[in-house]
Amino acid sequence: MATTTKVVDKVAEDVRALARPQGGVGDGGGYAEAAGPSTTHPPAPAAGAAVRPAADAMPAEPAQTAEPVAVRDEPFVSPHPFATEMRERRLAAEANGRARRDTLLYLNGVTKSFDGFKAINNLSLVIQKGEMRAIIGPNGAGKTTMMDIITGKTRPDRGEVYFAGDVDLTHHDEAAIASMGIGRKFQKPTVFESHTVEDNIRLSLSGSRSVLDALVHRKDEAERQRIEAILETIRLKDKRKTFAANLSHGQKQWLEIGMLLAQDPELLLVDEPVAGMTDAETEETARLLRDIARTRSVVVVEHDMHFVRELGVKVTCLHEGSVLSEGTLDKVSADPKVIEVYLGR
Ligand SMILES: Nc1ncnc2c1ncn2[C@@H]1O[C@H](COP(=O)(O)OP(=O)(O)OP(=O)(O)O)[C@@H](O)[C@H]1O
Numbered sequence: 306m307a308t309t310t311k312v313v314d315k316v317a318e319d320v321r322a323l324a325r326p327q328g329g330v331g332d333g334g335g336y337a338e339a340a341g342p343s344t345t346h347p348p349a350p351a352a353g354a355a356v357r358p359a360a361d362a363m364p365a366e367p368a369q370t371a372e373p374v375a376v377r378d379e380p381f382v383s384p385h386p387f388a389t390e391m392r393e394r395r396l397a398a399e400a401n402g403r404a405r406r407d408t409l410l411y412l413n414g415v416t417k418s419f420d421g422f423k424a425i426n427n428l429s430l431v432i433q434k435g436e437m438r439a440i441i442g443p444n445g446a447g448k449t450t451m452m453d454i455i456t457g458k459t460r461p462d463r464g465e466v467y468f469a470g471d472v473d474l475t476h477h478d479e480a481a482i483a484s485m486g487i488g489r490k491f492q493k494p495t496v497f498e499s500h501t502v503e504d505n506i507r508l509s510l511s512g513s514r515s516v517l518d519a520l521v522h523r524k525d526e527a528e529r530q531r532i533e534a535i536l537e538t539i540r541l542k543d544k545r546k547t548f549a550a551n552l553s554h555g556q557k558q559w560l561e562i563g564m565l566l567a568q569d570p571e572l573l574l575v576d577e578p579v580a581g582m583t584d585a586e587t588e589e590t591a592r593l594l595r596d597i598a599r600t601r602s603v604v605v606v607e608h609d610m611h612f613v614r615e616l617g618v619k620v621t622c623l624h625e626g627s628v629l630s631e632g633t634l635d636k637v638s639a640d641p642k643v644i645e646v647y648l649g650r
Pocket residue numbers: 419424442443444445446447448449450451
């Protein structure tokens with residue numbers, strides 16, 4: 306505190322020093338009009354000016370009922386030299402807070418460099434609650450790095466990353482972020498090959514989230530119902546007893562999505578889910594994700610434009626770590642900037 310007071314006193318003294326007449330006491334040139342009287346260095350009266358009695362210099366006490374008189378020609382010295390800047394920063398932060406309060410995911414000015422190369426460059430992106438968003442962009446655009454930042458795998462150099470309005474994800478690690486309700490599906494499916502489809506889902510069920518867990522004898526039934534619902538969503542009801550190793554590539558991707566659903570995420574991040582799938586699997590995956598997006602938010606990264614069209618959602622095109630274009634797929638794919646960097650290749 307003592308140090309802060311000293312700094313404030315020093316700066317206030319500097320401000321006063323700047324306001325002093327440059328030509329010395331008695332000069333009076335320009336100073337009094339420009340900056341008003343100073344209590345420490347009063348200007349001498351100009352030659353010939355009538356010297357008024359000291360009492361005259363004291364303004365009469367204003368009547369209690371008088372309108373407030375505007376004080377003019379008083380130099381305004383802020384109580385803190387950075388008060389205005391701090392106030393503006395606080396107001397901007399409050400406005401930001403209001404803007405992000407109802408969002409599910411809020412990225413603002415995020416930057417991440419690798420050895421001086423900006424993989425993510427001042428990226429701002431907002432996903433609303435219940436929204437599904439498709440992210441497109443050429444190789445190296447920063448799509449996967451963006452997911453790494455959201456999930457805590459990579460720390461941004463700067464920028465804001467908020468989940469559910471006010472959870473600052475930059476302060477949490479991967480495990481904590483996953484347990485908050487952000488599920489992530491990587492490009493390669495990672496399932497337990499030597500277990501059946503059903504057991505893969507069972508192993509992934511989140512342990513103690515449901516209040517029904519307390520009622521042990523009802524837990525089995527609740528668990529069975531959840532597994533049924535997930536198997537239905539991921540189109541693998543008929544494959545429940547099949548070992549994961551014997552599924553097609555597309556079915557493995559669906560199973561992994563099911564394993565993520567078992568953890569009941571509020572936001573699901575899916576990186577290139579249809580790469581390597583058959584056309585029929587690709588179309589089914591679009592339907593599957595649309596089903597999932599009825600109850601949670603989904604961010605899908607994908608190169609396959611046919612699939613993105615099937616999703617029928619807002620599209621964000623990334624390029625060199627920033628948003629290049631955003632809107633419907635028709636709008637984005639007609640954007641000359643997008644055609645140049647991506648679709649035109
Ligand atoms: N850990 C890292 N170290 C160094 N460079 C990295 C790292 N991670 C990503 N990059 C670089 O950042 C850029 C963005 O990569 P990223 O994987 O995010 O792109 P992408 O949009 O997912 O591309 P793709 O469509 O090929 O999957 C690339 O140039 C990549 O080489």
